[in-house]
Amino acid sequence: MAEITLRRRQTIAEGTVAFYFDKPAGFTHEAGQNAMFTLINPAEDDASGPTRPFTIASAPHEPELMIATRMRASAFKRTLAAAPLGTRLEIEGPAGVMVLHEDAARPAVFLAGGIGITPFLAMARDAAKRRLPNRLVLFYSNRRPQDAAFLAELERLEGPNFRLIATMTDVPDWPGEKRRISRELLAVHLPDLREPVYYFAGPPSMTMAVQGMLKDLGVSEDDMRSEEFYGY
Ligand SMILES: Cc1cc2nc3c(=O)[nH]c(=O)nc-3n(C[C@H](O)[C@H](O)[C@H](O)COP(=O)(O)OP(=O)(O)OC[C@H]3O[C@@H](n4cnc5c(N)ncnc54)[C@H](O)[C@@H]3O)c2cc1C
Structure with a gap:
């Protein structure tokens, strides 16, 4: 357990805020991992308590730790939204399996639903x-x-080794993909559906649907890594 200090916050999409903290001395993590964040003596509490898991959305080389979340009405999020800069939280971790596999010959396919973008x-x-x-x-x-969240940055990161397919399901005149994540969508953009290692994160309805889809495609459990962001 270590303590971290809230340094700044920034609205990054509608109803969505990034929180930046000092990185505690000696803290290291792998890209995609998460940690438990605990409010210290919060002014209000609810049945879910003062602790939440969040993906560390910043990369290991960055000097700060950043998390990004959809703001909701839970006591935890109300408290975090109102916390003055300089507020201290406890962090426990890192943990989690959402780290890139070693075999660079196999592509990684990331499937993100909404705020499930953070590990990717x-x-x-x-x-x-x-x-x-x-x-x-x-x-x-x-x-x-x-x-x-982070759409413009992800577009800028595109290059020979990184492709982005941003799909907008409620925008009829969006120039790109409008389909939800499905077998058909993957098949249009991936030459071989069995070659990649798949990673997926998002609300439970999304992760359950994606898991079923990948199973139907014959993808083995060993080639799926996922995180369910319950609470959405
Ligand atoms: C590994 C991991 C990484 C995550 N990363 C992010 C992230 O980067 N950004 C982000 O916004 N959210 C992330 N989440 C989800 C986050 O922890 C919150 O649950 C979510 O943001 C909703 O918070 P809330 O305070 O509004 O609701 P919460 O009070 O957390 O939860 C609302 C509902 O979820 C139920 N619930 C609580 N705990 C559990 C549990 N352990 N299992 C099943 N149901 C439960 C509650 O009973 C309640 O009904 C992550 C979750 C996990 C497990």
């Missing part, structure tokens, strides 16, 4: 910084562009 942002930033040879393909599904 960290991995994309990390891969760019370290010039990793791994091929990464990110399918990023949102209702509308204004809901899609």
